[in-house]
Amino acid sequence: MKRRPGQRGPKAPAGLDAVYGVHAVRALLARGEAPRELWVQDGNAGARLAELLDEARRLGTRVQLQPRDTLDALAQGAAHQGIVAFCPPLSAEGEESLWLRLKGWTKDTPPLLLILDGVTDVHNFGACLRSADAAGVDGVIVPKDKAAPLNATVRKVACGAAESVPVYQVTNLARAMGKLKDHGVWITGTAGEADASVFDGDFSGPCALVMGAEGKGMRRLTREACDNLVKLPMVGSVSSLNVSVATGICLFEALRQRQLAS
Numbered sequence: 607m608k609r610r611p612g613q614r615g616p617k618a619p620a621g622l623d624a625v626y627g628v629h630a631v632r633a634l635l636a637r638g639e640a641p642r643e644l645w646v647q648d649g650n651a652g653a654r655l656a657e658l659l660d661e662a663r664r665l666g667t668r669v670q671l672q673p674r675d676t677l678d679a680l681a682q683g684a685a686h687q688g689i690v691a692f693c694p695p696l697s698a699e700g701e702e703s704l705w706l707r708l709k710g711w712t713k714d715t716p717p718l719l720l721i722l723d724g725v726t727d728v729h730n731f732g733a734c735l736r737s738a739d740a741a742g743v744d745g746v747i748v749p750k751d752k753a754a755p756l757n758a759t760v761r762k763v764a765c766g767a768a769e770s771v772p773v774y775q776v777t778n779l780a781r782a783m784g785k786l787k788d789h790g791v792w793i794t795g796t797a798g799e800a801d802a803s804v805f806d807g808d809f810s811g812p813c814a815l816v817m818g819a820e821g822k823g824m825r826r827l828t829r830e831a832c833d834n835l836v837k838l839p840m841v842g843s844v845s846s847l848n849v850s851v852a853t854g855i856c857l858f859e860a861l862r863q864r865q866l867a868s
Contacts, residue, residue, distance in 0.1 A: 609738075616680045619643065622692040623758040626684045630766030631691045632658060640665035641691035645672045645680075651688035667691075675828070684762050696756045696768060697773035701782055702743060707772075708789040713744070715868065717791060718814040718860060721747045723779060723828045724819030725849055728754045732763025733850030734817070739767035741816070741857035742864075746771055749779040750768040752825075783831040786814055795824055795832035796856060798846060810858035810867040817856070820849050 618624040625631060634641060635658065644662050646652055648671040652659065673708055677686050711717060720743050725731055730855070731754035738746055753775070754760065761768045773792055776782035783793055794807050795816040809815070816832060818824035838852055845854075 608764075618680075618692050618758070621694070621753045623629065623695050623761055624680060625691040625693055625761055625766075625769065626681050626686040626689075627674050627766055628655065628658065628687045628689060630761070630769050631662075631689055633766055633769035634691060634693065635661050635665065638665070639693065640667045641693045643667065643692040644669045645677060645690045645692075646670070647672065647674050647677055647686075647688035649674075655689055662691075681762075685765065695758070696773075698756055698773040699747065701774055701776040703772075704747070704774040704776075704782075705785065705789070707745070708791070709787075715864065716810075717743075717744045718742060718809070718857075718864065719745050719747060719786070719791065719814035719815050720853070720857065721779070721783070721793075721816040721828075722753065723749065723816060723824050724752045724822060725817065726752060726754050726819065728757060728759045728850065730754070730820070730833065730850045731756075731758040732768070735760065735764040735767040735773075736770055737854035737857055739764075739771045741854075741861045743771060743857060745777075746773045747782065748773060748775055750775055750777055753818075756764055762790050778832045779825075783814070783816075783828070787833070793831065793833045795829055795835045796837065796852065797823055797829065797835045798837055800835035800837040802834065802836045804841050804856050805839075807834070807836045807859070809863045812858065814829040815853075815856055815860060817849055817853050820846070 644667050677690055720738050721795045756773055790812050
């Protein structure tokens with residue numbers, strides 16, 4: 607049923623975030639986090655998502671069938687894939703969790719981390735998380751100050767990546783970068799004035815990529831804490847790219863190198 611002009615669309619229950627799409631909901635359930643409620647598109651979506659819905663019910667989630675128009679109105683353009691979960695807001699992990707994870711590293715591949723310094727726009731943050739997930743990033747590090755909140759808009763833009771990629775919040779970014787070096791992590795910052803291209807950087811080992819805010823770039827102390835600096839070669843008329851676009855390019859160069867090295 608179409609809404610009348612000026613009529614408000616459906617909203618998430620008070621105090622909860624809406625999480626859209628099969629991948630995002632599956633990531634929640636894989637972590638043992640039961641959504642308070644699931645809206646599922648009536649029709650064949652229920653049969654297609656039967657296994658996922660059974661797991662959600664097992665964890666105590668209330669499941670409701672909704673017409674597609676309702677899900678479309680709620681998602682406002684996000685790809686909901688016939689399912690929307692309502693969950694408590696996300697919160698970043700503390701830096702102690704990061705140090706414990708690095709100390710007891712169990713993966714076959716060396717850690718790949720993304721550091722965001724001064725990225726305050728929630729759409730850019732969400733897009734960076736989405737690229738981080740796609741490129742196999744093991745964690746995203748943000749400072750407590752001058753950082754976008756991990757809110758419902760970020761989850762919507764990230765399309766499930768906010769649920770699958772750990773976000774670590776640190777009190778002092780430059781000090782945390784020093785501790786990363788103690789764990790054997792090589793830190794590469796991005797700066798337009800760098801001499802080396804990102805394609806000449808070495809991302810094959812334990813490494814962290816630092817992206818600064820649009821316009822201002824990295825803060826001075828962050829820049830000084832980097833082991834080296836690289837830039838994206840720009841041959842057109844524009845001088846810079848959106849931070850989320852630049853992040854995606856740099857991360858996939860890191861992924862390319864790491865796949866060749868494996």
